[in-house]
Amino acid sequence: MTSVQIEVLLQTVISGIFLGGLYALLGIGMTLIMGVMKIINLAHGELMMVGMYIAYALFSFFHIDPYLSIFIAAPALFLLGVMLQKFLINPVLTVESILPENQVILTVGIGMVLSNLATIFFTSDYRSTPVEYATKAWYISDFWKGSPIELSISFAWSVSFFFAVLITALLWFFLAKTDMGKSIRATAQDTDAALLMGVNVKKMRIITFGLGAALVGAAGCLFIPIYYLYPDLGGQFTLIAFVITILGGLGSTVGAIVGGLILGLFESLTATYIGMGWAPIGRFVIFIAALIFIPGGIVSLLKKQRFG
Amino acid sequence: MLEIGHIDVFYGDVQVIWDVSFCVKRGEIAALIGANGAGKSAILKTISGIVRSAAGKIVFNGKEIQNVEPYRLCEAGISHVPEARRLFAEMTVNDNLDMGSLKGNAKKDREQTKAMVFDLFPRLKERRNQLTGTLSGGEQQMAAIGRGLMSKPSLIMFDEPSLGLAPILVREIFSVITKIREEGTTVLIIEQNVKQTLAIADRAYVLANGKIVMEGTGKSLLNDEYIKTAYLGV
Numbered sequence A: 001m002t003s004v005q006i007e008v009l010l011q012t013v014i015s016g017i018f019l020g021g022l023y024a025l026l027g028i029g030m031t032l033i034m035g036v037m038k039i040i041n042l043a044h045g046e047l048m049m050v051g052m053y054i055a056y057a058l059f060s061f062f063h064i065d066p067y068l069s070i071f072i073a074a075p076a077l078f079l080l081g082v083m084l085q086k087f088l089i090n091p092v093l094t095v096e097s098i099l100p101e102n103q104v105i106l107t108v109g110i111g112m113v114l115s116n117l118a119t120i121f122f123t124s125d126y127r128s129t130p131v132e133y134a135t136k137a138w139y140i141s142d143f144w145k146g147s148p149i150e151l152s153i154s155f156a157w158s159v160s161f162f163f164a165v166l167i168t169a170l171l172w173f174f175l176a177k178t179d180m181g182k183s184i185r186a187t188a189q190d191t192d193a194a195l196l197m198g199v200n201v202k203k204m205r206i207i208t209f210g211l212g213a214a215l216v217g218a219a220g221c222l223f224i225p226i227y228y229l230y231p232d233l234g235g236q237f238t239l240i241a242f243v244i245t246i247l248g249g250l251g252s253t254v255g256a257i258v259g260g261l262i263l264g265l266f267e268s269l270t271a272t273y274i275g276m277g278w279a280p281i282g283r284f285v286i287f288i289a290a291l292i293f294i295p296g297g298i299v300s301l302l303k304k305q306r307f308g
Numbered sequence B: 001m002l003e004i005g006h007i008d009v010f011y012g013d014v015q016v017i018w019d020v021s022f023c024v025k026r027g028e029i030a031a032l033i034g035a036n037g038a039g040k041s042a043i044l045k046t047i048s049g050i051v052r053s054a055a056g057k058i059v060f061n062g063k064e065i066q067n068v069e070p071y072r073l074c075e076a077g078i079s080h081v082p083e084a085r086r087l088f089a090e091m092t093v094n095d096n097l098d099m100g101s102l103k104g105n106a107k108k109d110r111e112q113t114k115a116m117v118f119d120l121f122p123r124l125k126e127r128r129n130q131l132t133g134t135l136s137g138g139e140q141q142m143a144a145i146g147r148g149l150m151s152k153p154s155l156i157m158f159d160e161p162s163l164g165l166a167p168i169l170v171r172e173i174f175s176v177i178t179k180i181r182e183e184g185t186t187v188l189i190i191e192q193n194v195k196q197t198l199a200i201a202d203r204a205y206v207l208a209n210g211k212i213v214m215e216g217t218g219k220s221l222l223n224d225e226y227i228k229t230a231y232l233g234v
């Protein structure tokens, strides 16, 4: 390989990891909801779209930096998630005669309503937050004068990645170390046993949906400095989150992180070496391959390693 | 301490418990024995509210609890160690024990109670950072009992704790249950292992096809001719 080829490869891998970090955040939210409520939230990308519009509005009207908007969009999406779960999804969940698929269909409806509302309030124009650091980048040669290769790292991408990692780490701490986090995991693993431990399972479901929405809302704030925004953008991200959830293993947060990174890398590689437009097809290939070759997801492979 | 009055329980359209009444007095070991499918688990699940009775009353410490939200019973002092352990398999022994002590005093005294559980089952202490899904059957039962003790219950209910365990472990589990009672916790145990259960029970009821067909002290049932032929295979 020539040094130019190495540069291109490294550049592609770095972009892939950055994208993968954001994807992981997207996937974790969906997998959490999946684990606790046993439903696939097909409004997930639309919830992210709402988070992006919140960041967009705050930027356009009040000049609030999108990264700062995380502190507003995440709580707002938490509330939205709580309301959706409490007043729409839960009532459907408790109607006995209805099949579990109906909740999934309900989430599709919620997604459609959200994107229609976005069209009404913001029209279907493409939006963005033209932050002054949008084109700023770091160069390897700035840090290491004699570097044999040159790499540029987008400032916005790296800050978004940093926040994605930070939020994921905080979430991990919450799930692993706090009683409420443990109660959420316990509810996902065995609802009746959690009830016997005194866990208010209904409340955990509501909190989990809120948390999943808050995470994807935060992801929206991380995407808006680097992506265009329009009302129908959600569907594509719902699909991405779904692929990550299947790839990682339903309900597994570790799986979602690994799955997000793999998908990010794969898309970045396809875009560089095959062509920009091929990323969605690469995604589809990964999805089918995961279904056929690792039906339990990455987490099932990790478990085999551990348990022999 | 616990009074069950005339409960009927249905699974879907099928009635599995018929007009069952019994009581458990403070400080004793009460036992409910019966064959597979008799309805023993259905009764325990009804007491802890996971299954609702269609009729009848359940009174615990003088209060009717049949309509109380199931998640509140743990704090009220009832602990249920369910059939087949039902541990949180993807969590460590330590986290499972934490899950047993989420509320009030149990949470405050968590480390103290945990030390007591580790005294009772030193094996759990060695394994405390291991996922419970990777424990042996006996260790899982110990973890399940430990988790049940973490809420510092006044009444602890065991659903077939000896199921699937080697004889030596069964003896250990039964001796722990006796010890739990000696420390002041009331015990309700349901079992198919009739002989060893009746040997430790102060009061026992025999359940068949969802109805109570016999009751008496553990000793008297152990010597009963019908029990001998039907359940002890003598």
Ligand SMILES: Nc1ncnc2c1ncn2[C@@H]1O[C@H](COP(=O)(O)OP(=O)(O)O)[C@@H](O)[C@H]1O
Binding pocket: B011, B012, B016, B034, B035, B036, B037, B038, B039, B040, B041, B042, B043
């Ligand atoms: N989830 C269920 N749905 C329908 N019937 C059940 C269910 N669980 C148990 N049963 C039936 O209810 C009866 C009582 O079961 P159970 O309480 O589990 O008995 P035991 O614990 O004494 O073995 C049995 O006839 C069993 O087949």
Ligand SMILES: [Mg+2]
Binding pocket: B040, B041, B042, B083, B160
């Ligand atoms: Mg049973």
